[in-house]
Amino acid sequence: GSIPAQIWADMKIVCQNLNVHHLVTHSKEKNTRTGKFADLLAGYAPDVVIVQEIFVLNTLFSKVGGNVRQQLITKAKECGLQYCALSKPPNPIFGQDAGLMVLSRWPIAKDYSVTFREYGWKEVPNKKGFLHAKIKIPDEDKFLHVITVHMDAHEQMVRDNQVRQLRAHLAGHVSTDDFVVVGGDLNIPAGTPEFKQLRNLLHPYRDGWGETHPGTTSHGPACVDYMFWSPNIKVCNQKLEDLDVSDHYCLMADFEIIKEDDQRYDAPKAESTEKSS
Template identity: 25%
Template sequence: MLRILTYNVRRCLGTDGRLSPGRIADVIAAYEPDVVALQELDVRRARTGGVDQAHAIAQALGMQMHFHASLRVLEEEYGNAILTHRPSQLIKAGPLPGRTGRLAPEPRGALWASVNLGGTAVQVITTHLGLRRNERLAQVDCLLGPQWLGHRACREPVILLGDFNASPRSRAYQRLASRLRDAQDTVPRHRTKPTFPSRLPMLRIDHAFVSRSIHVVRVESIRSPVARIASDHLPLMIEFQVMPVRTLKAGMEHVSD
């Protein structure tokens, strides 16, 4: 059985006001995932003590890391990461559509790695979408287009996960769910689990979407005492199996921007 986990860590700032990449790593380690998708990581930023949070968490977990900076100012970076202890290769990292200029909202991006899970190359894409509806729709259209999910290298099996800032009733969510399946909806008799806010979760905005060859066995919103304070989001963990795909080809290839 395989496990993948998505977690918006809010720059490792807990709801108790304490900064702690180590605490985030402890939350993750308790569930022993094969792959971890993280959003809102600070790298060498003054506001969080200059720590490379992506590297610190990966090191604590004994995992390799792929990082994409959605925002970069001089030496300071902020973005998303994919961590794994399985063989993996970065396929693509890049920005998603958004307004530019001094008053533009926070820039957004996506990160795609091919991870060897039990001899199968699983295409894992993580993202953190914008707060405005039109912005999210443009970003979803980009993800569904030829640069990402529509790319010839993005073949079965595929997992898209992260913080989408979109509820299941939103158009952005529904567009994604028309291409891939919401992992929470694939488990019989499963009651869907919200992830935000962590102290009293009511909203389901962190999602994992899977292709047809991913058989989801269990989905859990991690609600341990430490998870409730480590970030303002709870992690979402998906336990799954990879079903045989006849058309899956061996090897991995780099996709240019």
């Protein structure tokens, strides 16, 4: 795959689960795939890149994955993405971090690395959570808040509580006038009752494909990777590309800032029989 030629936009954002794991067998050729992803970024010239599964594993004797991650950071700087936020470090004796990263062309004023309070026992080594970067964008007195998320892959009730924790964090840390993009591997299949609940819980942030989603992984037609954004920005171009760097496809969106309040798009809540409080 290849990233398409750039078009004009106020903000160009790329979201990729890189499948750089150290505790599973299906994550091979990590250096090669990560290097290819970094090289492809140069052609697209994004303003912000949000990444999941760029894990670092600490053991008592070594730090695994640090070189792969640093390769991406270094190459990103070469194409103008000079600012970086990372998940908080893992346990120094043995542990894996949350595997999250935000790369930005613009200064990151503040970042928050948050581990989910609730997680399934199968996810204990992964320390899943979200990483929130507050970015100062040019010619605006507002901030862009970019949140990269990786949620539980196994239990719906756990994911429900994780979404609620994310929602509470956004309510406490984001001004209603600021711009917000939430992206990542939410492990919630599109078109399901759980997906409708997700849309309600993240309201008024909207999801560009709505009810109809293309598949986002090479494992089948299911969509589990998403971007949601605030009503004061709109997408002028949204694509899904298999860059051949991971078992997840790459989400790319070009956003325009909405200048007039009457042009805002306040997404309707999804119809659902489940509670959305």
